């Protein structure tokens with residue numbers, strides 16, 4: 001998806017069409033389906049503390065960028081003059097995220113290994129007891 005078409009509506013429809021930026025001036029909100037095609041609905045409230053919609057004729061821009069960090073796709077793009085401009089920093093941001101996830105995975109793995117060691121120690125007690133008993137029985141039988 002590389003372009004988006006603005007459509008002025010009173011109410012944002014329940015199901016959105018791909019490639020359409022629905023704009024409700026009455027409810028000061030805009031909504032569209034994530035430009036990556038994942039199907040997630042992106043709601044951008046239009047207010048000074050949220051998003052600003054700039055209209056030039058039939059072309060629209062949204063500021064700031066759309067960062068769908070809460071969605072699985074984690075896409076990041078701008079809507080500029082009806083165009084989807086993908087963030088050049090997306091790759092770097094994604095790499096940082098993957099590295100962070102790896103770091104957390106590693107930390108979790110170490111934690112699990114330590115926990116396994118602890119439970120292993122606990123499990124080793126009855127095992128060594130049985131081994132010990134086995135050795136005693138064996139000695140008795142000999």
Ligand SMILES: [Zn+2]
Nearest residue numbers: 034036038073
């Ligand atoms: Zn997406």
